[in-house]
Amino acid sequence: MSRIDARLKELGLVLPEPFTLPPGVRLPFALVNVRGNRAFISGHGPQNDDGSLAGPFGRLGDTVTVEEGYALARKTGLSMLASLKRELGDLDRISGWAKLFGMVNSAPDFDQQPMVINGCSDLILEIFGSETGRHSRSAVGMAALPFGGIAVEIEGEVLID
Amino acid sequence: MSRIDARLKELGLVLPEPFTLPPGVRLPFALVNVRGNRAFISGHGPQNDDGSLAGPFGRLGDTVTVEEGYALARKTGLSMLASLKRELGDLDRISGWAKLFGMVNSAPDFDQQPMVINGCSDLILEIFGSETGRHSRSAVGMAALPFGGIAVEIEGEVLID
Amino acid sequence: MSRIDARLKELGLVLPEPFTLPPGVRLPFALVNVRGNRAFISGHGPQNDDGSLAGPFGRLGDTVTVEEGYALARKTGLSMLASLKRELGDLDRISGWAKLFGMVNSAPDFDQQPMVINGCSDLILEIFGSETGRHSRSAVGMAALPFGGIAVEIEGEVLID
Numbered sequence: 001m002s003r004i005d006a007r008l009k010e011l012g013l014v015l016p017e018p019f020t021l022p023p024g025v026r027l028p029f030a031l032v033n034v035r036g037n038r039a040f041i042s043g044h045g046p047q048n049d050d051g052s053l054a055g056p057f058g059r060l061g062d063t064v065t066v067e068e069g070y071a072l073a074r075k076t077g078l079s080m081l082a083s084l085k086r087e088l089g090d091l092d093r094i095s096g097w098a099k100l101f102g103m104v105n106s107a108p109d110f111d112q113q114p115m116v117i118n119g120c121s122d123l124i125l126e127i128f129g130s131e132t133g134r135h136s137r138s139a140v141g142m143a144a145l146p147f148g149g150i151a152v153e154i155e156g157e158v159l160i161d
Numbered sequence: 162m163s164r165i166d167a168r169l170k171e172l173g174l175v176l177p178e179p180f181t182l183p184p185g186v187r188l189p190f191a192l193v194n195v196r197g198n199r200a201f202i203s204g205h206g207p208q209n210d211d212g213s214l215a216g217p218f219g220r221l222g223d224t225v226t227v228e229e230g231y232a233l234a235r236k237t238g239l240s241m242l243a244s245l246k247r248e249l250g251d252l253d254r255i256s257g258w259a260k261l262f263g264m265v266n267s268a269p270d271f272d273q274q275p276m277v278i279n280g281c282s283d284l285i286l287e288i289f290g291s292e293t294g295r296h297s298r299s300a301v302g303m304a305a306l307p308f309g310g311i312a313v314e315i316e317g318e319v320l321i322d
Numbered sequence: 323m324s325r326i327d328a329r330l331k332e333l334g335l336v337l338p339e340p341f342t343l344p345p346g347v348r349l350p351f352a353l354v355n356v357r358g359n360r361a362f363i364s365g366h367g368p369q370n371d372d373g374s375l376a377g378p379f380g381r382l383g384d385t386v387t388v389e390e391g392y393a394l395a396r397k398t399g400l401s402m403l404a405s406l407k408r409e410l411g412d413l414d415r416i417s418g419w420a421k422l423f424g425m426v427n428s429a430p431d432f433d434q435q436p437m438v439i440n441g442c443s444d445l446i447l448e449i450f451g452s453e454t455g456r457h458s459r460s461a462v463g464m465a466a467l468p469f470g471g472i473a474v475e476i477e478g479e480v481l482i483d
Contacts, residue, residue: 029295032297040260043298108381111468114469125350136364136477138365186437189440194419194456304464305428305462
């Protein structure tokens, strides 16, 4: 078992199944695109274990709480890892996280995007540790997000061996 | 004739003239910035063949339809290619697309950003094929975009020889 | 004295103290993350010299003017440089700017994001010159930004020796 797989097991974490496309939706891009030693991670949303998108849907500062947002950002991190594992074969190939760009579906007065996206940052650091997991980040408020209004979407980049 | 120029001709596609700056606007940055083997593409909007910005302007989910948005994202892709050609000299130098970041001027309840940005993804794949054209992507909803409210803005990165 | 430090002095520019975290806020990521010859700059906001966040807070097109926004984007550039200096030790290590992603807290009808983010672009070019300072850029409208609604947030990437 790879080191990161062992760590996921130790933490009791399960990576979700592939994203189930809603009817009529076509996504003609790569969820993870490897170019040389870089892997670009497309915008991911929170998923349930079966691959369906996880709610609550809607806006932070409106119907979704910061605590729910934190949990959704953590689930989004697991979605990203699931896509990385499918593309890379082995998450041990990740030599370092480069960046996360955290997008929070936000009511105009909501300002706690960092506390929401911490759910993903904390996950990455728990799994990969402070050196490999170290990343830059923004956490900002979007006017709207896809698929019925997922509350959180995150994209990023990692370096690979 | 370069391979990509031939492909553009075959598809009947025309790259727009350089962007005509609106009066009083100063843009002190590079539309494409080459650093080593990477070319960073600034945020582009949809352009008409003469270089002026293409409408309809405004928000998806409000006055602009998904079909119009798709066409605008396709035009935005052509704008990006025009800037790349001016900077690189030859689009055949593009060895691989890395990423697109697709921004859709969105009413708060609009959630079909992916169907809009598909206009750009489809264009890239038609022209460059599934290997070189392969890219990661996000497609998300912005509160506002520049220049009278362009409906779509896209930035990205490509790798070059 | 390093070349860039001398240039900052010549221009009368002062880099702000480290960001003072508001009570209860935890930011588990790196303000600048170096991976190989790349330095990823997390989303930064405008700071006063003492490290506190600089106002006015709120949205452009609402309570914050373009002139104020320009000054805030310039301050945000200084915040980014302060973090880069703390991480890199010497700003002369920056061999080239790659990109800026400029986020403007925007009322729905505000469309002058480029004129706001010019405050940062102009600063980078004044300090680093047209070759090293050359960068790609987007300047777009966000629905909401953190920390009481900072008016401007910018992230970016530089290449280093």
